[in-house]
Amino acid sequence: MMAMERRIQQLIDKHLDGCASQAELAELDRLLVDRPAVADALWKAAQVDAILAIYWQGKSVAADWRVRPWPADLPTRRTMRRLLFAGCAAALLVAAVVGLLHWRHQDAHRVTAGIVEVAGVPVSFVADNRPLRVVGDQAAVIRLAGGSRAELGPSTLAVVRGRNEAGAQVIELLEGSGRFFVPRMARPLCVHTAAGSVTAATTDFQVNLWPTEGKGDEEMQFRSILVLAVAVFAGMVEVSSPDEHCVLMAGAQAVFGAETPTGGKSRDLATWLPPGDVLGFMQKGAPYALERVFPGLNAAIALSDEQKQKLAAAIDETIDRREVRAAMAFGKLNPKATEEEKQKARRLVEQARAELQKRVAEILTPQQKALIEKINAAAGEVQSEVRKAMQDQFQALKTDPTNKDKVQQEYQQRVRAAMESRLMKLLDADAQAAVKKAAAAQAADEKAPKRKTKGDKK
Amino acid sequence: MHHQDHFLRLLLRHEAELRAFIGSIVHDPHAREDVFQETAVILWREFSRYDCSKSFGAWARGIAARKLLEQRNHQRRTPLLFSPEAIQMLAEAAERASSEHQPTLEALEHCVGRLPDRSRQLLAMRYGQSQAPETIAEQLGMTIAAVYQALWRLRAALRQCMERYLAGQSTG
Numbered sequence: 001m002m003a004m005e006r007r008i009q010q011l012i013d014k015h016l017d018g019c020a021s022q023a024e025l026a027e028l029d030r031l032l033v034d035r036p037a038v039a040d041a042l043w044k045a046a047q048v049d050a051i052l053a054i055y056w057q058g059k060s061v062a063a064d065w066r067v068r069p070w071p072a073d074l075p076t077r078r079t080m081r082r083l084l085f086a087g088c089a090a091a092l093l094v095a096a097v098v099g100l101l102h103w104r105h106q107d108a109h110r111v112t113a114g115i116v117e118v119a120g121v122p123v124s125f126v127a128d129n130r131p132l133r134v135v136g137d138q139a140a141v142i143r144l145a146g147g148s149r150a151e152l153g154p155s156t157l158a159v160v161r162g163r164n165e166a167g168a169q170v171i172e173l174l175e176g177s178g179r180f181f182v183p184r185m186a187r188p189l190c191v192h193t194a195a196g197s198v199t200a201a202t203t204d205f206q207v208n209l210w211p212t213e214g215k216g217d218e219e220m221q222f223r224s225i226l227v228l229a230v231a232v233f234a235g236m237v238e239v240s241s242p243d244e245h246c247v248l249m250a251g252a253q254a255v256f257g258a259e260t261p262t263g264g265k266s267r268d269l270a271t272w273l274p275p276g277d278v279l280g281f282m283q284k285g286a287p288y289a290l291e292r293v294f295p296g297l298n299a300a301i302a303l304s305d306e307q308k309q310k311l312a313a314a315i316d317e318t319i320d321r322r323e324v325r326a327a328m329a330f331g332k333l334n335p336k337a338t339e340e341e342k343q344k345a346r347r348l349v350e351q352a353r354a355e356l357q358k359r360v361a362e363i364l365t366p367q368q369k370a371l372i373e374k375i376n377a378a379a380g381e382v383q384s385e386v387r388k389a390m391q392d393q394f395q396a397l398k399t400d401p402t403n404k405d406k407v408q409q410e411y412q413q414r415v416r417a418a419m420e421s422r423l424m425k426l427l428d429a430d431a432q433a434a435v436k437k438a439a440a441a442q443a444a445d446e447k448a449p450k451r452k453t454k455g456d457k458k
Numbered sequence: 459m460h461h462q463d464h465f466l467r468l469l470l471r472h473e474a475e476l477r478a479f480i481g482s483i484v485h486d487p488h489a490r491e492d493v494f495q496e497t498a499v500i501l502w503r504e505f506s507r508y509d510c511s512k513s514f515g516a517w518a519r520g521i522a523a524r525k526l527l528e529q530r531n532h533q534r535r536t537p538l539l540f541s542p543e544a545i546q547m548l549a550e551a552a553e554r555a556s557s558e559h560q561p562t563l564e565a566l567e568h569c570v571g572r573l574p575d576r577s578r579q580l581l582a583m584r585y586g587q588s589q590a591p592e593t594i595a596e597q598l599g600m601t602i603a604a605v606y607q608a609l610w611r612l613r614a615a616l617r618q619c620m621e622r623y624l625a626g627q628s629t630g
Contacts, residue, residue, distance in 0.1 A: 009614070014606075015539070016482075017591065017609065019606065028540075028544075029539075029541050032544035033543045036547060040554065043478070043548060045482075047555075047561050048620070050474050051562075051563065052566065052581060053477070053487070054477065056585040143491075149488055186488075
């Protein structure tokens with residue numbers, strides 16, 4: 001008998017804490033129907049639960065005012081009580097009106113924690129189709145009209161959209177990260193990103209979207225792509241990316257690239273160039289996409305179509321392998337991972353990079369490798385010379401950073417001009433023409449608003 | 459008394475039990491809040507039909523139950539946790555208990571005041587900040603199972619304490 005009572009209490013508590021399994025809920029349902037005493041017990045427990053929530057959240061001002069009446073002989077307090085009551089009444093009416101509007105239109109989403117700005121103004125409600133940004137160091141929690149909860153990371157940029165054709169609430173993640181909880185009874189949720197969409201019902205999942213190049217992100221410095229990482233904590237989600245369509249179950253995590261240069265078939269080898277860091281271009285001794293500083297530079301080594309094909313295959317089979325991309329994102333997706341797990345992920349990435357470097361070394365000719373070394377040296381010298389020449393300007397920025405953009409622009413212009421004159425000496429006429437052509441193509445590509453890179457993120 | 463004043467008085471008086479009724483069926487705090495708000499709107503709209511000679515609490519629970527069943531029918535993809543029969547049993551349980559001592563904030567305040575700081579912190583995190591047991595476990599350096607266990611024990615202790623307190627109040 002005691003065991004049965006304990007079991008009932010356990011089922012009730014689990015249900016109230018939201019951790020009962022389907023089987024346990026079915027068991028509780030049967031018990032509720034068959035035994036009125038179980039319904040009585042659940043009712044009492046739910047009352048305690050509700051009053052605890054009211055007590056801590058301060059949701060009810062007047063629910064118990066009758067047990068602590070104001071002394072009748074203090075007119076000022078009576079007045080205060082009237083004011084309090086009037087205030088509560090007014091607040092509730094306003095809430096009812098807001099609730100009614102909310103119920104009818106279902107397009108306002110409430111910010112319940114953190115700071116969210118729309119057009120630079122902090123807001124408590126977010127309307128559909130208004131870009132919002134999370135400001136400050138804390139994550140912001142938004143209760144979406146469809147019943148889901150979005151916990152957006154600091155600096156995240158997003159837009160809450162309306163419902164899609166399937167009736168799912170849509171939120172567009174432009175930059176940053178979010179953890180999304182879709183409870184039972186809530187409308188399905190669809191998180192759109194430039195790298196793919198995640199659709200879910202009754203689940204708990206995390207979505208991270210970030211450009212992979214940048215300081216402080218050593219694991220991802222090697223490549224520059226927009227990455228979508230999805231981790232599922234409960235339930236399951238459906239992910240559609242340009243490359244694939246898949247379902248991820250609880251406990252799974254996967255990484256999808258928006259513009260990963262994978263799949264040699266989709267590359268136009270006539271115009272495609274491997275990133276500079278893959279070819280061996282360096283900056284301060286580390287692999288670097290030097291074409292970002294000196295546009296078109298990686299065309300200088302005049303790769304043949306056969307070499308490009310081999311390089312594309314090498315990239316696909318090493319650092320663009322699914323498990324390697326997942327390992328690159330491991331740290332971001334698993335902040336609580338043990339050091340051993342992180343090291344394992346790092347080892348996998350390092351092995352893939354080493355393998356790629358080995359294959360690239362086999363593909364390039366000795367002349368090309370020598371030219372890359374000369375260009376690296378020239379680039380380093382040019383940067384150092386210009387920096388030295390502009391030393392006073394950089395020094396002045398420390399006390400007055402208002403001219404920072406102007407100074408940096410001048411630095412880049414001078415570096416490019418100096419590098420151009422160096423390349424004239426290093427490259428033959430064909431190679432110089434190839435660099436100019438690649439620079440023009442790169443500039444056109446960067447103008448097209450199809451992906452966000454670290455350089456765009458300001 | 460004005461129509462709206464009357465409604466507000468009744469709603470405020472029965473807020474806790476209405477929330478408890480919804481909470482006994484829906485466990486997600488956000489979904490609970492949605493159902494509560496939607497029920498409150500319907501109660502206000504339908505208030506002119508309310509028969510003052512009957513219990514407001516029972517009327518409100520009836521409307522909340524209808525709302526919940528409506529959701530059950532419309533959201534087949536995310537079905538309600540309990541069957542209509544079980545929801546009916548809960549409504550009857552609430553009706554049976556209406557003559558008993560109802561937990562009050564005063565009783566809760568008294569009982570919470572007797573808890574150790576750590577227990578109060580746990581309750582504040584769970585109910586004040588709506589934190590998931592997983593987050594609480596991490597912050598307090600406990601296992602998730604230990605958090606659930608502690609919450610179960612605390613709720614049971616508070617329930618008993620409030621019953622004792624209210625019984626004492628009525629006899630004293």
